[in-house]
Structures are given as C-alpha cells and as structure tokens.
Amino acid sequence: MKFTWFNLMPWPYLPDDFRHKYRSVWVDIPSTLYDPAKGHALYNTYLDELEYAETLGYDGIGVNEHHANAYGLMPSPNIMAAALARRTSKAALVVLGNSIALYNPPIRVAEEFAMLDVISGGRLLAGFPVGTSMDTNYCYGDIPGLTRERYKEAHDLIMKAWREQEPFAWNGRYTKLRYANCWPKPIQSPPPIFIPGGGSLETYDFCLDYDYVYCYLSFSGYKRAKQLMDGYWQRVRERGKDDSPYRAGFAQTIIVAESDAEAERDYREHVDYFYNRCLHVYPGFADAPGYRTIKTLKANVTAQMTRRAVGDVTNMSWDQLVHDGYVIAGSPDTVVGQMRELIHGLRVGNIFCLIHIGNMPKDKCMRSTKLFAEEVMPRLRDEWPDHKRDDRFWIHPLASHAERPAAAAVGV
Amino acid sequence: MQSHMVDIAGRHQVEVHQGGHGRDLLFMHGAGGVFPNDPFLARLERDFRVTVPLLPGFGASDSAEPLRTMLDFTLFGFDCWEALGLDDPIVVGHSMGGMIAAEMAAVSNMAVHRLVLINAAGLWLDEQPVEDLFAKLPFELPELLFHDPGKHAGILSPDGDLDDPEFLTEFMVMNSRRLSTAGKILFPIPERGLSERLYRIRARTQILWGRNDRLIAPVYGERFAAQIENAELTIVDQAGHMLPYEQPDAVLAAIARLHN
Numbered sequence: 032m033k034f035t036w037f038n039l040m041p042w043p044y045l046p047d048d049f050r051h052k053y054r055s056v057w058v059d060i061p062s063t064l065y066d067p068a069k070g071h072a073l074y075n076t077y078l079d080e081l082e083y084a085e086t087l088g089y090d091g092i093g094v095n096e097h098h099a100n101a102y103g104l105m106p107s108p109n110i111m112a113a114a115l116a117r118r119t120s121k122a123a124l125v126v127l128g129n130s131i132a133l134y135n136p137p138i139r140v141a142e143e144f145a146m147l148d149v150i151s152g153g154r155l156l157a158g159f160p161v162g163t164s165m166d167t168n169y170c171y172g173d174i175p176g177l178t179r180e181r182y183k184e185a186h187d188l189i190m191k192a193w194r195e196q197e198p199f200a201w202n203g204r205y206t207k208l209r210y211a212n213c214w215p216k217p218i219q220s221p222p223p224i225f226i227p228g229g230g231s232l233e234t235y236d237f238c239l240d241y242d243y244v245y246c247y248l249s250f251s252g253y254k255r256a257k258q259l260m261d262g263y264w265q266r267v268r269e270r271g272k273d274d275s276p277y278r279a280g281f282a283q284t285i286i287v288a289e290s291d292a293e294a295e296r297d298y299r300e301h302v303d304y305f306y307n308r309c310l311h312v313y314p315g316f317a318d319a320p321g322y323r324t325i326k327t328l329k330a331n332v333t334a335q336m337t338r339r340a341v342g343d344v345t346n347m348s349w350d351q352l353v354h355d356g357y358v359i360a361g362s363p364d365t366v367v368g369q370m371r372e373l374i375h376g377l378r379v380g381n382i383f384c385l386i387h388i389g390n391m392p393k394d395k396c397m398r399s400t401k402l403f404a405e406e407v408m409p410r411l412r413d414e415w416p417d418h419k420r421d422d423r424f425w426i427h428p429l430a431s432h433a434e435r436p437a438a439a440a441v442g443v
Numbered sequence: 444m445q446s447h448m449v450d451i452a453g454r455h456q457v458e459v460h461q462g463g464h465g466r467d468l469l470f471m472h473g474a475g476g477v478f479p480n481d482p483f484l485a486r487l488e489r490d491f492r493v494t495v496p497l498l499p500g501f502g503a504s505d506s507a508e509p510l511r512t513m514l515d516f517t518l519f520g521f522d523c524w525e526a527l528g529l530d531d532p533i534v535v536g537h538s539m540g541g542m543i544a545a546e547m548a549a550v551s552n553m554a555v556h557r558l559v560l561i562n563a564a565g566l567w568l569d570e571q572p573v574e575d576l577f578a579k580l581p582f583e584l585p586e587l588l589f590h591d592p593g594k595h596a597g598i599l600s601p602d603g604d605l606d607d608p609e610f611l612t613e614f615m616v617m618n619s620r621r622l623s624t625a626g627k628i629l630f631p632i633p634e635r636g637l638s639e640r641l642y643r644i645r646a647r648t649q650i651l652w653g654r655n656d657r658l659i660a661p662v663y664g665e666r667f668a669a670q671i672e673n674a675e676l677t678i679v680d681q682a683g684h685m686l687p688y689e690q691p692d693a694v695l696a697a698i699a700r701l702h703n
Contacts, residue, residue, distance in 0.1 A: 176624065316578055320623050337611060338582040
C-alpha cells in the first residue's frame with residue numbers, strides 16, 4: 032500500500048453564519064474573508080504538517096490546485112511542492128495536480144514538473160486533472176464544451192515534450208509552438224501520472240490507454256464510491272488490462288485517536304467545519320453546461336438544483352458522516368477495520384489520507400497523523416501481497432538520492 | 444411548421460423548421476432554441492416563408508465536427524442558407540442568434556440586405572455586464588428572461604415543473620446540450636470581437652429590445668444602433684429578453700419598417 036498525506040489547505044476562519052450570508056465557498060466568495068497576515072502563519076503551518084508527515088514514513092505528501100476557493104488555498108500547487116522539495120528527501124511529491132488545460136502554453140507544466148522532479152531527485156508524482164468546473168470554467172474562463180479537447184491536446188504536448196530529444200514543431204488547435212523544447216527534462220521518464228476522475232467512461236479509458244493511475248477524489252467516503260470504482264474495474268477487465276490495485280487511488284477523510292469516543296470529542300468540530308461550511312458550493316457553479324458528457328450528466332441526480340435545495344442549510348451530523356463512511360474515525364482498531372473495507376472494497380493500492388480537516392489546529396492534526404502512521408499504516412502495508420513487486424505506478428528517485436540529507440537536517 | 448433533417452456539406456445533420464409563404468426569412472434562434480409548436484415562429488410564418496436551422500446540440504441537430512469559433516457559427520448560417528436555397532432572406536436573430544446574424548451581415552456584407560436584431564448578444568460593456576446565464580439554475584430563468592414570468596414562462600417547461608427533480612434531470616440534459624454549443628461563443632463573456640466588425644454592416648437594420656431585459660440590458664441596443672450605420676432602435680414595453688414571445692407583433696412591425 033502507498034499512503035499519501037494530503038493537505039487541502041482550507042481557510043479556517045470562515046464565520047459561523049457563512050452559509051447563510053454567502054452563496055458559495057468557491058468562485059465568488061469575497062476576499063474580504065481572507066487575511067494575508069493570518070494566511071502567512073497558515074501556509075507555514077500547513078507546510079510544517081506536510082513535512083512532519085514525511086518524518087513519520089508516509090510514502091507521499093500531497094498538494095493540489097484550486098482557484099478562488101476557501102477550502103483549497105493553492106492556486107499554484109507547484110509553489111508548495113517546490114517548498115517541500117527542499118525540505119524533504121524521501122516522500123513522493125504528489126502534485127494532484129496541475130489542471131493542464133489552464134496553462135498557456137501547456138508546455139509550462141512540462142517545464143515546472145521537470146524542475147520539481149530534478150530538484151527533488153526524481154520524487155515527483157504528476158497529476159493531470161481536467162479540473163473542476165468551478166476552477167476550469169468559472170474561475171479560469173475555459174469554454175466548457177471545449178475543455179476536454181483542450182485537455183487532451185495539452186496532455187499530448189506535455190508527454191511529447193518530455194519524450195522528445197530534439198526541439199519539435201507543435202501545430203495544435205489551441206497551442207502553436209515553432210520550437211517546443213522542454214529544458215530541463217525530468218529525471219523520471221516520465222514521472223508516474225495520476226488522473227482524478229468522476230466516473231466517466233472516457234476517463235477510465237484514457238487511464239487505461241496510457242497506464243495512468245485512476246483516482247477518485249471525493250469527500251463522500253468509501254461507501255459511496257463503490258459503484259464508481261466497480262465501474263472502473265469492470266472497464267479494466269473489458270480492456271484486458273491486469274488488475275493491479277496500484278492502478279487506482281482513493282481519497283478518504285480519516286481521524287485516528289486513542290478511542291472512538293476521543294475521536295468524536297476532539298475532532299467533531301473540525302469535521303463539522305469542513306462538511307458543513309467548506310463544502311458550501313453554489314450549485315450553479317458545479318457543472319458548467321458542456322463540461323460533463325451527457326451520459327455522465329444523465330446519471331447524476333440534479334435534486335440539489337431545485338429552489339428548495341438551494342435554500343436548505345441542514346447540517347450533516349457526526350453520526351451520519353461516520354456511519355455513512357464520509358469519515359473514517361476512531362481508535363486504531365476501528366480505523367484499521369474500516370480501511371481494510373475501503374482497500375478491498377474499492378480495490379485500491381493508493382490512499383490519499385485527508386487527515387487535516389477543516390479548521391483543525393496543528394497539535395490535533397499531528398496527533399492523528401502520528402497515530403495513523405504508527406498504529407494503522409504498519410498493519411495495512413501488506414494488503415496486496417500478490418502485487419508487492421509492482422512498482423510501475425510509483426516514483427523512481429535517483430539511486431544515490433537516499434543519501435542526500437534534507438536542507439533542514441544540515442542546518443541550512 | 445414542418446421539421447426535416449438536412450445534410451449540410453456532409454459535416455452537419457441539421458434539423459430545419461420551415462413553413463409559411465412569401466419572402467424568405469432566415470431566423471437564427473437563441474441559446475434556448477425553439478419551442479414545441481413555437482408561437483412566435485407560427486406568427487412569422489403567416490407573412491413569410493420562414494426557415495429556422497437548429498444549431499448542433501439543439502433539437503435533433505448534430506455535427507461530426509463541432510462548431511468552435513465565431514467564424515464556424517457564422518459559416519454555419521451561410522451553409523444552411525445555401526443548402527436550403529434561400530433567396531435574399533431577411534435575416535432575423537434573437538439573443539445568441541442575433542449575435543450570429545450580425546456577424547453574418549458583417550462578414551458577408553453584400554449578401555445580407557435586411558437584418559433584424561432582437562435583444563442580441565455579442566457586445567460587452569464593463570459598466571453594465573451581461574448576466575451570467577451559465578451560472579443560473581433552471582428555477583431562476585423565468586425571472587431573468589421574461590418581463591412577466593407568470594404569463595409567459597410556461598413555454599420554457601411546457602411538460603413539467605422546474606422544481607420537480609425528475610423533470611429537472613431531463614431539462615438539465617437538454618439544456619446542457621444546448622448551452623454546451625452556445626458556450627462556444629457566449630462563455631465566459633458573450634463577446635467575440637463583433638464590435639470591431641459592425642462597421643461593415645450595410646443591411647437595413649432594425650434593432651429591437653425589451654425594456655425589461657434583465658439578461659442583456661437595453662443599453663446594448665443603443666450600442667448596436669450607434670455602431671451599425673443604417674440601423675433603427677425600438678425599445679419595446681412589456682417585454683423582457685424573450686421579447687419575441689411577449690410582443691411578437693413588435694417584431695412583425697419592425698420587419699415591415701425594413702421595407703418602408
């Protein structure tokens with residue numbers, strides 16, 4: 032199993048009446064709710080937590096990209112990954128990822144990812160999301176009906192730029208480069224590539240065409256993910272691909288405490304903050320027309336688009352969130368049991384551990400992070416003994432790299 | 444009004460509504476498309492031979508190669524004109540269709556002689572932004588589009604209720620197909636440089652605007668009128684963005700003025 036400690040970097044100071052006063056946490060949230068001085072402390076705390084996760088033996092540390100979003104303060108994940116590259120030495124830098132359709136020209140992604148891979152000694156794990164409709168269409172103005180075409184072209188350009196030894200001409204529909212020439216080149220050729228998906232057949236096939244890892248990054252937990260992941264594995268079989276669990280990844284909100292009662296006592300307020308405040312997204316921004324394929328759209332319930340649903344601000348309770356698997360929370364034994372259900376139920380070899388949640392302070396975050404690393408992770412390491420040697424989907428750092436000390440350790 | 448499928452240059456399978464007698468009139472529809480038993484088109488075809496090609500994603504129309512740019516949309520209009528053998532049609536466009544009609548008249552300024560723009564998209568004024576149609580929820584549309592939603596908005600959802608989740612799913616799928624196409628020229632800002640080409644329009648032009656258009660304010664009508672050489676603007680009372688459905692006679696009167 033590969034465990035990545037992931038930080039969404041939420042803004043923890045949203046007011047109590049946020050949902051009543053504002054229509055969305057994303058896209059049109061006023062920036063008067065942000066305070067750069069508090070933000071200074073916050074970014075550094077969040078980076079500390081990611082570095083701390085490496086010292087505990089997590090396989091990866093993860094960042095992602097969002098725009099105008101109060102639960103995801105990383106418009107540029109590459110800046111965060113660069114900071115982490117210098118302060119860590121073992122963990123994969125999981126950048127999940129760059130919304131490649133939004134970089135103009137997209138060869139910028141090839142260049143920046145190559146820089147990260149070289150600085151880190153080959154530890155980059157590269158994510159290529161299409162990006163949510165909120166980010167891609169509403170914040171960055173990409174035309175929804177053309178987003179997927181632009182995405183595919185950006186992907187082809189980036190991969191070719193990594194692969195080619197000589198400058199080449201790129202005559203794309205969206206990007207034209209007389210001299211496409213990626214300097215520097217990444218150490219890994221190429222870095223492992225992870226694709227976040229939301230259940231569309233096109234994305235299953237895209238991952239299988241290139242042997243990329245399919246990742247389902249939901250906040251609604253493993254029980255609700257079963258149908259989608261079953262669909263993926265069915266497609267894997269239909270395509271005649273091997274069924275290595277490392278072809279798949281899943282994000283899960285996790286809390287580990289000494290006991291189930293302690294988990295609820297110490298963490299419920301942070302879970303409440305995240306699920307009942309941070310996820311308040313105006314449904315008009317959720318799905319720009321044309322962003323999703325018609326087939327995917329048909330499968331989705333649109334009940335949240337009614338007048339009644341938009342006015343509804345009912346809270347989800349701790350009991351409900353834990354019972355329905357949105358959150359795996361409790362003693363190490365409890366968490367190990369549910370993690371096994373997750374791992375085997377969804378057949379995943381990669382877990383993105385969402386252990387920092389909402390407005391969780393650093394001490395509580397470190398406690399839960401440490402308990403997971405020491406009491407849970409070791410018991411789950413060997414869940415896929417038949418695939419122990421499958422290293423196709425993970426980083427391959429420079430052989431000599433293990434000896435290089437992190438900057439902090441040599442007192443720089 | 445009859446509907447049939449027309450193959451356009453092997454590229455597009457287009458659903459075309461056609462009916463009426465008299466002079467040819469080419470109607471370019473808005474982002475909502477046309478409606479079943481469309482009352483506005485029925486009114487037009489009493490006086491004209493009306494042709495309405497549906498853009499890809501609307502009705503049964505489809506495309507092997509999608510329309511992407513403003514030029515693609517403009518040429519689509521001319522391809523349909525040619526395939527259907529229209530004879531010097533009056534070109535009428537509503538909303539997004541007005542944007543396309545104006546482009547057609549600017550691009551091929553010796554072919555389009557009579558033009559009617561109704562609450563047309565295509566311009567942008569920072570001081571009076573066009574509302575974001577793409578971030579609206581279905582239940583918000585009647586208020587946005589009609590002067591009197593209670594009286595006319597039923598046309599948006601003749602078979603159901605926008606607050607009923609089941610009907611809504613169906614509506615959203617259709618709406619998504621339509622707006623996916625419309626977004627190519629309307630998202631995220633409904634402006635593709637038309638303003639720089641309006642000087643080319645030579646057609647006699649009538650511009651109509653609903654006084655209570657909450658999507659594209661009447662000041663846009665003034666801007667069109669100021670930039671098109673041979674244009675006359677009429678602001679219509681008791682009408683919103685969906686003027687053709689609220690005050691169809693105003694459109695007929697404007698067309699009549701083209702021939703005075």
